Structures are given as C-alpha cells and as structure tokens.
Amino acid sequence: MTIILGLNAFHGDAAACILRDGEMIAAAEEERFRRVKHWAGFPSEAIRYCLAQAGVKLSQVEHVALNQNRRAHLGRKLAYALLQRPDLSLVADRVRNKTRRAGVAQHFAREFPGEAFGGQVHAIEHHRAHLSSAFHVSPFDEAVCVSVDGFGDFASAAWGVGRGTHIEVEGQVFFPHSLGVFYQALTQLIGFPHYGDEYKMMGLAPYGEPRHLEAMRRIVLLQPDGSYRLELDCFRHHREKVDYQWEGGSPAVGTLFSDGLVDLLGPARAPDEPLTQRHKDLARSAQAMYEEAFFHLLATLHARHRLDAVAIAGGCAMNSVANGKVTARTPFRQVYVQSAAGDAGGCVGAAFSVWHALGGERGPVHDHAYWGPGFDDAAVDEVLRDHAPRIESQGCTVSYAAGESRLAHDTAAAIARGEVVGWFQGRMEWGPRALGNRSILGDPRRADMKDILNLKIKRRESFRPFAPSVLREAVHEWFEQDADVPFMMQVFPIREGKRALIPAVTHVDGSGRLQTVTAAVNPRYHALISAFHAQTGVPMVLNTSFNENEPVVCTPAEALDCFLRTKMDMLVLGTRVLRRAQAA
Structure with missing residues (x-):
C-alpha cells in the first residue's frame, strides 16, 4: 500500500x-x-x-x-x-x-x-503540479494541458501534452510576465482589493462594454509563439516590494499596478466609492483582453498538436466565463477543468505527479468533487440535541423525512413556494464551488430571488450572479451548448427562449454558470431537482454556497448556526428537516 x-x-x-x-x-x-x-x-x-x-x-x-x-x-x-x-x-x-x-x-x-x-x-x-491536477484526473488519455495563474516557482504559465501517465512540458511564461497579475491588477484598480476578488470583476464585466480594449492591448502583448508579455511600466511587482501575506491567516497582496496603469486607464476606484459605467467598461475590457490572450495561446497549441481535448488548471482556470467559450472560440472540442483548479488543487497534481513518477497507473476519472468530511444522521441528531434550546427559542420545528421521495418532494415544494432552503448532505465539496452538498437553494423562476437571497443571507454585490444546478439530461434543451459541467467551471449561453423562465439564474448577458447533476454522482440532489422539475416544468434549482461572508460550512453545527443567524426558511440536514414557524 x-x-x-x-x-x-x-x-x-x-x-x-x-x-x-x-x-x-x-x-x-x-x-x-x-x-x-x-x-x-x-x-x-x-x-x-x-x-x-x-x-x-x-x-x-x-x-x-x-x-x-x-x-x-x-x-x-x-x-x-x-x-x-x-x-x-x-x-x-x-x-x-x-x-x-x-x-x-x-x-x-x-x-x-x-x-x-x-x-x-x-x-x-x-505548474507541473497544476498540469497534473487537470490531466491525470481527466477522462482524456491524450490532451493538451494548460496552466495559467499569477506566479508559482518564477513562472506564470505552462503548457504541453499529456499522454497516459506522462506530461511533456513544452513551454512556459516566466516572471515578470503574467496574465494572472494583469487580471488581479485590474481587479484592484476597479476597487476590489482582497485576495480572490477576481470573480467580482468577472461578474461585473457583462454590465459593461469593451471600450478600453485597445488600451488593454497595450498592456498585454501577444507573441507569435502563443505566449504573451506585459507592458511592465504599468506594474510594480517586478521592480519593487509588493506586500504579500502567506502565513497563518487571511492572505493579502499589495497593490500590483503602477502610476503607468493609472495614466493609461484613469484613476483607481476606492472600495467605498460607487461603481460607475467606467468601472463596468474596464471590467468588460479586462475580461475581453484575458480571453483574447487565453484563446490566442489555445489556438496556437491546437494548431501545433491537432488534439481535440484540453485540460486546464491554474488560478486563471477559475475564469468560468472564458472556459465556457473554449469550444466556440478555439478548435478544441472537449474541455476538462477540475473542481479545485486554483492553487488548492495543486496538492492533487503534486500527489499524482509523485504517484506516476513511482510507476503508478492512471486511476479513476474525477467526475465528482465530494472528497471532504461527511456526517451521518447520528452526528446530525447530536448537534440538534445540543442546540435544542436555541432551535426552540427561534420557533423552529424539527422533523424527519419519511423516505427519499418524500424528502425530495417536500424540499422541492418549499423551493417552488419561494422559500430559501439550506441543503446539507453527504461529503463536503472539494474546491470553491457548492455543488449540492453544502448549498443554499432557491427558485430560479423568481425574478426577485437574487434580492431575497441578498436580503436574507448573502448580503453581497447585486451584480454577482447565482448559478443553476441542472439535470444533465435537460442541458441541451435549456443551454446553447451540451456538455458535462459537474464543477460549475463553465458559463454557457442560455437559450434565448428560456431566459425569461429562469431570471434568477440568467445573467445580464443571457448566460448561466451551470452545474450538471447526474443520478449516478449525486442521487439525492438529482432526486430533488427531478421533483422540482415534476412540480414546475423547470429542470434546475438556483444553487449558491452555504455560507454568510465566511468559508462554506463544513459541519452540521456550522450549517445550523448559519441557518439560525440568517433568515433561511428551511434547513435540510441529511434527512432531518428544520422549518421556521412562518415557513411551516
């Protein structure tokens, strides 16, 4: 062993x-x-x-x-x-x-x-760890592999070809040039200063127009070999100390952009200043530039290797908008992005790199992300007993579902009534996305559901979209592309005739960051969505992460605490169901 x-x-x-x-x-x-x-x-x-x-x-x-x-x-x-x-x-x-x-x-x-x-x-x-994290757990025996991020080991990108258990790295982008640094610096300029805020700029981008794209092309310079370089006068990271905090707590990165970027694009927004159309246009332009550089690299690699499949990792692989356009904007026909594509997932690639270096064979495809802690009904019951006085003081009732079909039916009915449901099941998801085991669920048909969620729980920026969890067998009827997207890592256009039916999960540009759900991978979640489909004709539910300005909940006690301190209507802990008095 x-x-x-x-x-x-x-x-x-x-x-x-x-x-x-x-x-x-x-x-x-x-x-x-x-x-x-x-x-x-x-x-x-x-x-x-x-x-x-x-x-x-x-x-x-x-x-x-x-x-x-x-x-x-x-x-x-x-x-x-x-x-x-x-x-x-x-x-x-x-x-x-x-x-x-x-x-x-x-x-x-x-x-x-x-x-x-x-x-x-x-x-x-x-980057070799990133490449392994994507290819060695993918369904592909042969594929182009690409890693793009900020920096790691003096490089910001790497690419090559994976065959069987071997990955041949054929090219890299080295310090100080980085597509990840470009995207992070623009995120800071727009007024999102915290580590990991890039998803906010991606969510803001559809509200703008790419009016600054020509200026962006003066910042990111595409090269004939598929790589890119930065106009370094716009950045600080290569010539002066940028404050980084990587030890024992919340990570932080100091200001990456220089006065040169301000001269080119205008003043930075302070976090407490309002978002204007200029900021939305900058976000759209930065996203467009990222896509241009990313697809330039992918197109070059496809022309070189003529393979249909690509496996993508690195922090920039969290850009689900770009990921969803790969098959439309490049000749690649198959895309795999693992559930923890960023630096967390590097631990998986490092482990598999060692396993294959030892002579180990390829193992099972990672078609699910349920690798975290799980809790049985006995553990849930203990938490409910320990917190019984607090539960009763808030007028909540506890019941036990009488079988799987009743659990699915009753939860679907609550969602269809417009209630907000905390859904805590099985093992916790690996990666940043809630994928139906640590999720808050709502009705995608309600135009006001985003406002309801932000009022009751999330309290986040109004421009940020919520995602649909969709029955795999129904994807082609509702989306313009038909693909397996188990990890919510790709954004696809929703069919135009369907958008008005699901306004809560349709972004301003008509797209949705879908998660495909199968009975084989998550039978209870699939049963719930199937019950909602039977009741409403809509084969999906709105899915957002089970948290409130904190990491996604891990334990039943954390789920219960989040439920009690917010205004969720219903909480399903395994087969145990908590309801507030007004939702009974």
Whole structure:
C-alpha cells in the first residue's frame, strides 16, 4: 500500500489531499476548518482530516508531495536578479518566503507531536503540479494541458501534452510576465482589493462594454509563439516590494499596478466609492483582453498538436466565463477543468505527479468533487440535541423525512413556494464551488430571488450572479451548448427562449454558470431537482454556497448556526428537516 499526502502550503488556499495506491481518498481546503477565507499557511487541519479519512497515521505516509520547488528555474531567477537589479527588499522578501516553504518536516514535528514522519518529501514544480491536477484526473488519455495563474516557482504559465501517465512540458511564461497579475491588477484598480476578488470583476464585466480594449492591448502583448508579455511600466511587482501575506491567516497582496496603469486607464476606484459605467467598461475590457490572450495561446497549441481535448488548471482556470467559450472560440472540442483548479488543487497534481513518477497507473476519472468530511444522521441528531434550546427559542420545528421521495418532494415544494432552503448532505465539496452538498437553494423562476437571497443571507454585490444546478439530461434543451459541467467551471449561453423562465439564474448577458447533476454522482440532489422539475416544468434549482461572508460550512453545527443567524426558511440536514414557524 502506497500512501501519498499532497500539500498546497505556505500560500493562499492552503489544502491537503491523500492518495492510497493512486486513488484519491480525501481532499479539503484549510479554510473550511480554520473558518478564514483562503487561509494561507501550513494546512495542518486539512492534513488531520485526510489522515483520519484514510485511516492512517502520519508515520504511515511514505511520500509527501508539495506543489512548489524552490530550486525550479534557479538559473532564470539569478539571471533576472543580476540583469534587472530589482529593489533589494523584493529579492530579500522572496528569499525569506522560499526559506519558510522548505520546512515541511519541521511543521510535521510541531503540529503532530509524537508521530514520527519518516517518509520522503517531493518538491514538484508549481505548474507541473497544476498540469497534473487537470490531466491525470481527466477522462482524456491524450490532451493538451494548460496552466495559467499569477506566479508559482518564477513562472506564470505552462503548457504541453499529456499522454497516459506522462506530461511533456513544452513551454512556459516566466516572471515578470503574467496574465494572472494583469487580471488581479485590474481587479484592484476597479476597487476590489482582497485576495480572490477576481470573480467580482468577472461578474461585473457583462454590465459593461469593451471600450478600453485597445488600451488593454497595450498592456498585454501577444507573441507569435502563443505566449504573451506585459507592458511592465504599468506594474510594480517586478521592480519593487509588493506586500504579500502567506502565513497563518487571511492572505493579502499589495497593490500590483503602477502610476503607468493609472495614466493609461484613469484613476483607481476606492472600495467605498460607487461603481460607475467606467468601472463596468474596464471590467468588460479586462475580461475581453484575458480571453483574447487565453484563446490566442489555445489556438496556437491546437494548431501545433491537432488534439481535440484540453485540460486546464491554474488560478486563471477559475475564469468560468472564458472556459465556457473554449469550444466556440478555439478548435478544441472537449474541455476538462477540475473542481479545485486554483492553487488548492495543486496538492492533487503534486500527489499524482509523485504517484506516476513511482510507476503508478492512471486511476479513476474525477467526475465528482465530494472528497471532504461527511456526517451521518447520528452526528446530525447530536448537534440538534445540543442546540435544542436555541432551535426552540427561534420557533423552529424539527422533523424527519419519511423516505427519499418524500424528502425530495417536500424540499422541492418549499423551493417552488419561494422559500430559501439550506441543503446539507453527504461529503463536503472539494474546491470553491457548492455543488449540492453544502448549498443554499432557491427558485430560479423568481425574478426577485437574487434580492431575497441578498436580503436574507448573502448580503453581497447585486451584480454577482447565482448559478443553476441542472439535470444533465435537460442541458441541451435549456443551454446553447451540451456538455458535462459537474464543477460549475463553465458559463454557457442560455437559450434565448428560456431566459425569461429562469431570471434568477440568467445573467445580464443571457448566460448561466451551470452545474450538471447526474443520478449516478449525486442521487439525492438529482432526486430533488427531478421533483422540482415534476412540480414546475423547470429542470434546475438556483444553487449558491452555504455560507454568510465566511468559508462554506463544513459541519452540521456550522450549517445550523448559519441557518439560525440568517433568515433561511428551511434547513435540510441529511434527512432531518428544520422549518421556521412562518415557513411551516
């Protein structure tokens, strides 16, 4: 038996996974246990969970795979420092970061006292881990592989071809050029300063027009080989120290753009200033530029390799709008984006890189994301007993579903009445998306459902869309493309004749970020949506993450607490159903 522990450590979205003989047993982000979004540092709690789920101790782990290698591209790093002479504080800061990342064994000794770790630590180059995380768990035996993000191990992108268990890396984009830095800097300029805020700019983009695209083309310069370069006068990261926080808490990144970007595009928006049409146009223009550069790379790779399939990873693979256009804007016909495409997912790629380097064969395709903690009815009942006084004080009732069909029927009926339902089932999702096990559900037919959700629970920007979970067999009737999208990583146009029927999940441009649901992968969620379809004629429900300005809930106690402190109408914990008095 070969046990491999994969880690994304000392960076945002710290995470761990565990493989047994090449099959993934568990995976989780540290934020779900620490309750701090994008938690950065050493993922000790995620490791504890993975070990417990696999039924092993740390001493039984033979290999630890870390998705970074401080020795990677060392020559390029030295040459850059000598030739470009960046601020010495920038060099010193990067050296300190890399030194901290070298101490996995020391972290084990501190976090797991009394459990001797005698295994081998493997340092896997950042983008090779990303490529593996996409290709080695995909349904493809042969595919082009692409990783695009901010930076990792002195590179911001890598691409090549995967065949069987082998990935041949044929090209990379190196520091200081980065499509991820471009997108993050524009996100900051528009007034979204927090780590991970790029999805807000993506959600704002459809409200604007690409009026600044020509200016964007002066910032991102496409190259004949499919790569890209930045107009560096618009950025700070390459010549001066940008503050980064990657250790023991919420990650943070300092201002990436320079006065040169302001001179070109106008002043930055302060976070408390109103969003104007100019900001919406900047968002649309930045999204259009990202797509132009991304599709330029993909088209070049297709022309070179003539393969139909592409596997995509890296932080930029979270751009579901661009992902949904790949088959329309490039010759690729098949696309796979894994459920944790960003840095968290690098732990999976690092682990599989080691497994295949050891001679291991390909394992099962990752067609679901349910790798996190799960809780049975007994665990739920214990939580309900412990919190009974609080439940009663809010006028809530608890009942037990009489069978699967009744559970699906009654929950669907509540959604159809316009109620907001917390849905807590099975094992927690791996990755940032709620995929029907840690979800808040609503009626996609109600034009006011977005306002209801924002009033009762989410309290987020009004321009951000909510997503539909759709029966796989009905996708072609409602969307202009027909594909498996189990991880909510692609946005497709909704058929024009259907848009008015589902306004709550139709974005302003007529698109929707769908999740396809099958009975084989998630039978209870599929049954619920099927019941809603039978009652309403609509084969989908609105799905948003089960949280309130916090990481997605992990445990029944967290789900109950979120329910009680918000204005959700109904909570389904496994087969246990809580209702507020007004929803009875």
